[in-house]
Amino acid sequence: MTNPGSPLLSVRDLKIHFPIRGSQGGVVKAVDGISFDIPSGRTVALVGESGCGKSTTAYGIIGLEPVTSGSIQFEGREIAHLDKQSRRALATDIQIVFQDPSAALNPKMAIGDSIGEPLVIQGWRRDKRKQRVRELLDLVGLPEAYAERTPNALSGGQRQRVVIARALALSPKLLVLDEPVSALDVSIRSQILNLLMQLQKELGLSYLFISHDLSVVRHLADDVIVMYLGTVVEEGGAEALFEAPQHPYTQALISAIPLPDPKAQRSRERIILKGDLPSPLNPPTGCPFVGRCPIRIEPCGNIRPSLQPVASGTRAACLVRAPVPLAA
Amino acid sequence: MMTETPPRDWTPVLAIKDLRIQIGGLDVVDGVSLTAGRGRILAVVGESGCGKSLTALSILRLLPKAARIAGGRIELEGMDLAHLSEKDLEDIRGNQASIIFQEPIASLNPLMRVGAQVEEALRLHRGLSHAEAQREALAMLASVGIPDPQNRARQYPFELSGGMCQRVMIAAALICRPRLLIADEPTTALDVTIQAQILDLMKRLRDEVGTSIIIITHDMGVVAEMADDVAVMYGGRVVERGPVDTIFAAPAHPYTYLLLATVPRLDGRRKSTLRTIEGIVPGVDQWPQGCRFRSRCPLATDVCARRPSLDPVDAIGHAAACWHKDRLREIA
Numbered sequence: 001m002t003n004p005g006s007p008l009l010s011v012r013d014l015k016i017h018f019p020i021r022g023s024q025g026g027v028v029k030a031v032d033g034i035s036f037d038i039p040s041g042r043t044v045a046l047v048g049e050s051g052c053g054k055s056t057t058a059y060g061i062i063g064l065e066p067v068t069s070g071s072i073q074f075e076g077r078e079i080a081h082l083d084k085q086s087r088r089a090l091a092t093d094i095q096i097v098f099q100d101p102s103a104a105l106n107p108k109m110a111i112g113d114s115i116g117e118p119l120v121i122q123g124w125r126r127d128k129r130k131q132r133v134r135e136l137l138d139l140v141g142l143p144e145a146y147a148e149r150t151p152n153a154l155s156g157g158q159r160q161r162v163v164i165a166r167a168l169a170l171s172p173k174l175l176v177l178d179e180p181v182s183a184l185d186v187s188i189r190s191q192i193l194n195l196l197m198q199l200q201k202e203l204g205l206s207y208l209f210i211s212h213d214l215s216v217v218r219h220l221a222d223d224v225i226v227m228y229l230g231t232v233v234e235e236g237g238a239e240a241l242f243e244a245p246q247h248p249y250t251q252a253l254i255s256a257i258p259l260p261d262p263k264a265q266r267s268r269e270r271i272i273l274k275g276d277l278p279s280p281l282n283p284p285t286g287c288p289f290v291g292r293c294p295i296r297i298e299p300c301g302n303i304r305p306s307l308q309p310v311a312s313g314t315r316a317a318c319l320v321r322a323p324v325p326l327a328a
Numbered sequence: 329m330m331t332e333t334p335p336r337d338w339t340p341v342l343a344i345k346d347l348r349i350q351i352g353g354l355d356v357v358d359g360v361s362l363t364a365g366r367g368r369i370l371a372v373v374g375e376s377g378c379g380k381s382l383t384a385l386s387i388l389r390l391l392p393k394a395a396r397i398a399g400g401r402i403e404l405e406g407m408d409l410a411h412l413s414e415k416d417l418e419d420i421r422g423n424q425a426s427i428i429f430q431e432p433i434a435s436l437n438p439l440m441r442v443g444a445q446v447e448e449a450l451r452l453h454r455g456l457s458h459a460e461a462q463r464e465a466l467a468m469l470a471s472v473g474i475p476d477p478q479n480r481a482r483q484y485p486f487e488l489s490g491g492m493c494q495r496v497m498i499a500a501a502l503i504c505r506p507r508l509l510i511a512d513e514p515t516t517a518l519d520v521t522i523q524a525q526i527l528d529l530m531k532r533l534r535d536e537v538g539t540s541i542i543i544i545t546h547d548m549g550v551v552a553e554m555a556d557d558v559a560v561m562y563g564g565r566v567v568e569r570g571p572v573d574t575i576f577a578a579p580a581h582p583y584t585y586l587l588l589a590t591v592p593r594l595d596g597r598r599k600s601t602l603r604t605i606e607g608i609v610p611g612v613d614q615w616p617q618g619c620r621f622r623s624r625c626p627l628a629t630d631v632c633a634r635r636p637s638l639d640p641v642d643a644i645g646h647a648a649a650c651w652h653k654d655r656l657r658e659i660a
Contacts, residue, residue: 049519185376186548189590218592219600259595264552272521272524
């Protein structure tokens with residue numbers, strides 16, 4: 001149904017606001033006007049620190065948070081405000097994998113039943129279901145016999161494989177991966193990351209990859225979107241964004257990751273930001289990053305910068321690094 | 329603060345010798361020996377279940393009820409903490425040695441103003457008056473980077489961010505200028521830009537006060553950033569230890585080697601298949617006899633059924649517990 005070349009998912013000026021109850025009132029602008037595309041077969045990563053709105057964006061896309069305004073199109077069809085029935089139908093196309101596989105699985109349900117549950121909901125017959133569950137276990141590298149076990153008999157990494165298998169049950173086109181390896185042991189993470197890369201290749205999946213771990217993002221993502229306080233501060237191809245980040249927040253974020261190499265780490269120039277993230281209840285009026293920015297200039301306190309292309313190949317929202325070109 | 333740099337050398341401030349910790353009759357920490365030199369930072373690294381946190385908790389005898397020290401010595405400047413009375417330990421906690429945890433918000437008293445929590449150790453151990461303790465606490469809060477300490481000191485933990493709470497924890501832990509600070513995953517719950525601030529702060533305080541630091545972490549990046557010395561734990565044992573540069577440049581234990589190789593790196597080749605360690609971390613009741621890594625080790629042979637000792641690799645403190653140190657190049 002998609003035109004060739006048009007994105008699988010297209011988000012435009014998405015806003016997800018939460019009203020605050022009580023006498024004080026007010027509104028938390030968790031996501032405040034972001035736009036991006038996920039082309040078919042690619043991995044787009046949303047990165048940023050807690051409270052930046054990356055997970056809320058993902059929940060908006062899969063319908064777990066109500067969208068305040070803006071558009072989300074999947075294969076050209078608007079999905080921002082679906083009724084229950086259409087949302088259920090869309091589950092065959094978009095699925096999510098959460099961070100903690102232990103919380104995502106019913107502890108009393110056999111693994112095979114968990115994986116087969118989406119098939120039950122979509123009305124698959126029992127024998128076809130069994131067959132599909134076997135295929136899925138094989139796909140994620142688990143022995144067939146695991147279908148009979150319960151989650152507590154499995155390790156964290158194996159449970160995450162089960163969650164991935166369940167997400168793939170209905171052959172979705174887009175998988176939302178919300179910190180899929182953050183809860184796993186270091187020695188297990190690379191197994192799951194390899195599995196995700198292999199599945200993408202085999203099944204032509206598209207990923208929306210949410211992570212705070214930039215080393216993992218650089219490894220997996222094609223495109224990266226850096227969020228801060230509900231807005232996009234920089235976006236671009238992973239290569240360019242990690243090679244030559246332009247926004248001072250992106251630079252600080254990348255430089256804050258300690259390299260697992262003591263000699264390189266010692267000789268590295270690092271940017272240590274002052275202060276904390278501002279409260280989303282009371283964000284700065286101009287650039288959201290102004291309070292912690294090492295290169296801010298006078299107008300940054302008043303003018304909210306828009307994303308502008310920069311020479312390195314990314315687009316940044318920064319009055320200093322990516323000034324708006326003067327109108328001809 | 330101080331004009332002279334405090335000494336950093338091999339004089340042991342803490343020496344753990346052949347420590348064994350049991351839970352339900354199982355040796356979850358099995359013969360661990362560690363030394364923290366004066367003014368140095370020792371990183372203890374490993375995955376969940378390796379015994380690193382239990383080892384850290386045992387130093388100030390803060391183990392959960394189910395766990396008990398079954399053997400060994402824990403010497404803080406020569407004094408054996410493993411066999412000290414609870415009353416004598418109270419004189420040491422927060423005074424000569426302090427500990428900070430992963431979740432600052434869970435470690436602070438939610439009903440007590442943060443200033444009072446920083447003062448507490450001073451009043452307890454130094455017998456300072458309220459006014460004196462308050463003055464020192466405010467100075468300490470300022471030096472750990474709390475802006476506007478006068479007002480912040482009057483707030484409760486819930487009014488502070490996670491990074492701020494961790495600074496308060498560090499201020500409270502360091503207020504009596506302890507000889508030893510134990511930091512159990514101190515930045516795991518924090519965002520990376522805040523992690524960078526906290527790690528920077530810990531190093532600065534080490535430089536100024538001369539406190540020895542033991543940092544417990546699973547993050548090889550944090551190890552590279554912080555450590556002078558490293559101990560790698562697996563299955564309740566130290567499998568390798570040595571100076572940080574040696575451990576990263578020339579690991580001698582296959583577990584250390586693989587742990588470093590599995591992590592995607594900011595300077596690695598994108599989308600390449602990552603190295604993996606086969607299998608899973610076995611439960612404490614499923615550890616194999618002999619070398620506990622052998623069920624996952626690509627170099628394992630029959631000899632590994634016997635326990636390898638932590639033997640020196642060189643003369644500058646690098647040691648590894650592996651029968652096949654000379655075969656490591658086979659997995660490179």
